[in-house]
Amino acid sequence: MQKKWFMLLAALMLAVIVAACGTTGSSTPVTSGGEANSAAKTDGSSAAGESGGTAGSEELTIKHQLGETKVKKNPQKVVVFDMGALDTLDKLGIAVAGVPQDSLPSYLEKYKDAKYANVGSLKEPDFEKINEIGPDVILISARQSEMYDELSEIAPTVYVGVDNARYVDSFKENVKLLGELFGKEDAVEAELAKIDEAIKSLREKAAASGKKGLVILTTGGKVTAFGPGSRFGLIHDEFGVTPVDTNIEVSTHGQSISFEYIAEKNPDYLFVVDRDAVVGGEGASSAKEVVENELVKNTKAYQNNQIVYLDPNYWYLSGGGLISVLEMVKQVDAGIK
Known part of the structure; x- marks a missing residue:
């Protein structure tokens, strides 16, 4: 009689252990994977995006003098060759990654600091340095227009030079574009x-x-x-x-x-x-x-x-x-x- 009870108790204990092992092995990956997919769909961002390393997910299609360029909003790494655009970004408090440091006006000389990459001169961009930066957008004007295609192979490139024949209207269009791109419209x-x-x-x-x-x-x-x-x-x-x-x-x-x-x-x-x-x-x-x-x-x-x-x-x-x-x-x- 005692032997039967002992065998029955052992069988019950074995069943409990098997059930526990089965639950642990099958449910954890499903739950983890499901939660990860749900989060990605909700905020549309990657880990890199959350840390500020990449541009946002919303994209603008920008028509400009040299063509049409798709740029993600709120670009994090910005290379600027047009001094008017640099002036505007400075006024709006928007950080830049690289500038041609030998062509800066005196009131923007802070961009000569080593924390900003020197991307060459206005007429001779340092393509190797720009590649190294891996910019989200490159802003150019007339002096770089002949290199538009080459720069576009590195990153989305937008012409923001002023049209002298319609100076103020052209200037306003450019700064409004930058305002929209960086969420600074107001x-x-x-x-x-x-x-x-x-x-x-x-x-x-x-x-x-x-x-x-x-x-x-x-x-x-x-x-x-x-x-x-x-x-x-x-x-x-x-x-x-x-x-x-x-x-x-x-x-x-x-x-x-x-x-x-x-x-x-x-x-x-x-x-x-x-x-x-x-x-x-x-x-x-x-x-x-x-x-x-x-x-x-x-x-x-x-x-x-x-x-x-x-x-x-x-x-x-x-x-x-x-x-x-x-x-x-x-x-x-x-x-x-």
Whole structure:
């Protein structure tokens, strides 16, 4: 009798052990796998995405001057060749991974720090370094346009250069694009409202003055002029300063002129961009030394103290940014009396 009870008890214990082993072996992987799949579908992110290592999952299709590019929103690794775009990203507090460090305007010199990768020069990108970064997006303008295809093979590449023929509209489109890409739409709208108000005030002031102006660039002792629709033509087109000459050739580098031409046109305002101050190196003559000669001293601009020296950091290196455009408005406004 005792033997039967002992055998029955042993059989029951064995059954319990087998059942427990079966439950452990079959249910745990199913539960774990099910939970993992559910989480991936819910937030749409990978472990790398959660740690901030990659861009978001939402994608924008951006049409630009060189084509159409798909870019994921909130890109984490950004390489910037356009100084206007860098200016805007800096204003919005958006981090960048790499810039051409030998071409930075003075007010953006913090990007020379070693924590930012040097991605070459404006005309000669360091493709090896850019590949090493593995960017989520590359922002370029005119000087890199010929390398668009090669850069696009590395990462989504977007042209964000300003169209001089429609400067302010083009500038606004670019900054709104960046605002959407990085989720900074409200901040962009607030900054654009400030710029719109400043331009409106300047236009009214320029119209009330009834005076005419000429925009020139100096480099290597030579002078070129820029009229409506040109690189610095927004002084006429957008800021409302009447041009002293409406027939100036529209070109990237300006129309070559003489000092006799300036004396003949006799502008009320002479706006001067000193290229050598930012790219000329040591020993280059200042714009003041070049411009204020005996011929120019006979003009109304000189005699009425209305030669306006514009900061080339904003005008030559980085136009088209939230910081630079507002500064450009302020400088012209300060020169108009």
